[in-house]
Amino acid sequence: MPKLKTSKAIAKRFKVSSSGKILRHKASKSHLLQKKSSKHRRHLSSTCQVDSRDAKNISINLPYL
Structure with missing residues (x-):
């Protein structure tokens, strides 16, 4: 059986934690940051868990992670 290919676009956007959960970065952190409060910007920097759905x-597109 051939090797499964990893989707590189997905591999750059997500990572798997040590417990196996898939983590993502929050959106709205690239531009137009001046109007957002520092608290809002700080919370956007944190990672969060991907929804189970x-x-x-x-995970299908990340077979070896």
Whole structure:
């Protein structure tokens, strides 16, 4: 059976934690930051867990992570 290919676009956007959860970065952190409060910007910097409904599709494209 041939090797499965990893989707590089998904591999750049998500990472898998040591417990196996898929983590993502929050959106709205690239531009127009001046109007956002520092508290809001700080919370956007943190990572969060991918929803369970999306995690299955992401894990299919990340076979070796």
